[in-house]
Amino acid sequence: MPPIRVGLVGLSGAPPDQYEGTSWTPSAHLPYLLASPHYEIVALLNTSVASGKAAIERYSLPLETKAYGKPEDPTVDLVVVSIRVDRHFAPVRPSIIAGKSVFVEWPLERNLEVAKEMAALAAKHGSKTMVGLQGSFSPVIRKLKETVAEEKIGKILSSTVFASMVNAGPKERKNVRYFLDREVGGSILSIHLGHAIEYITSVLGEITTWNSLLSNRHEFKDIIDPSKDNKIIVKDAPNTVPDQIMLHGLVSPSNAPISIHFRGGKQFPGTPALEWRIQGEKGELRLTSSSFGLNVGTPDTKVELFDEESGIVEELVPNSSELDDLPIPAQNIARLYEAFRKGEWYPDFEWAVKRHEMLAEIWRRHDEATIYT
Known part of the structure; x- marks a missing residue:
């Protein structure tokens, strides 16, 4: 062809x-x-x-x-x-x-x-x-999905996701200053959480019942210029998007509870920027990474399987392919092109609308809440 x-x-x-x-x-x-x-x-x-x-x-x-x-x-x-x-x-x-x-x-x-x-x-x-x-095309995510499907940890009991995002802290780069404007549509809610919902649900199933909390702890941010040693070029630019996102719900079909917390700012020294745990009756899966963005990936992302009966912790190695020779940001995008x-199957506009519907509902609940943060 x-x-x-x-x-x-x-x-x-x-x-x-x-x-x-x-x-x-x-x-x-x-x-x-x-x-x-x-x-x-x-x-x-x-x-x-x-x-x-x-x-x-x-x-x-x-x-x-x-x-x-x-x-x-x-x-x-x-x-x-x-x-x-x-x-x-x-x-x-x-x-x-x-x-x-x-x-x-x-x-x-x-x-x-x-x-x-x-x-x-x-x-x-x-x-x-x-x-x-x-995100669902990532070999790491597919290894998690495969391990869950093979019931190596048994019935799913719960899952927790915790991530720190340095680019959602008190400063923002000048080239993406528009991330501070809710009306533009690019923020840690739409981009970061949107991608996370995609890869999380590809492993555990759709989030059916849930509650959420958004909080904007940095209503003003300094704009920096990375080309000038991160010099502050604008002080106290208005910010209308959240830098703290919490979501708690149930995933289908296991009906297991899930807790997600995405926060702006650096992670604690010596800890991963992302930790995702999936608890099962027979053991637990633990994923760690120096970046929240599993849709992009990092070379240090690690998946471990803990078997409760034996007490052994085993590192799981994702399947490799020739696409692994590409730069890391290009690898999962390449898998979309290949599909x-x-x-x-690949996500299309109708699929994207489904993800947008959840994000819109999170905003709606926030806007209509009687207590604002």
Whole structure:
């Protein structure tokens, strides 16, 4: 089969310290797309032709790569959107109407209403859709899922997840200052917890009954410039998103209780940034990592199995593949691309709407609470 022809929205030609965003497109999407014989980057759909040409030169893309803003171009099979969350819909809309396949990063858009509109439009025009909820494709997550399914710890009794996020503390980088604005739709609730809900439920099942608590303990944050040794460039910028998230509920089908606490700030020295425990009748699983982001991954992520009868703690090793040779941020994104080309299951816009519904309900309960934190 000929390679899938890709048009990228979000590959900037500017140095990372000079543009808005997280450099996710070059670090997570580009490595696989350049290495795979099954995909071919044929166009950059940037805000200007000049920006597209600068990116082609910066990342040494083939000279025949087009630099323009025509997402409905018939020579493009798959349009990939990896930009600021509240700007996802506009550039991908013409491609959806043209019936093209589209891959949009998570969150799908700034809120549930826009996400539903995107999903409805894609259904109307028969557009194949994919969303960047890659956590369930992680080999670590699949090893956990496999171990639970094989009942190596027996009946699930409970699960706890605790994570510290240094990027949700008292300061924020200038390139992602928009993370402080709830209306933009990118925050530790939508991004961090949204990804976590995806990989947690892929192992334990959906969270059916739950309560949540949001708290904003940093109503003002200093904006820093990483390119200038983290110099403070704005003092006391308003912050309207939470930096403390607690969620407690039951997972189906085991009906086991689960407790999740995501907090902004550094972890205690000598402790992991993320610890996830799954308690069973016969033993316990413990996952630790230096990052909360299992959807991205870290080389030090460890999964251990404790067998109560023998008293032995065994480290579980995830299955390996050739995709492990890619940079870590690109590996699970690559697994999404692989599932798409093979016609296997992958999260689409309808799936993303389901995740957005839970996040919207968390916000609704917070807004309607009689006690505000």
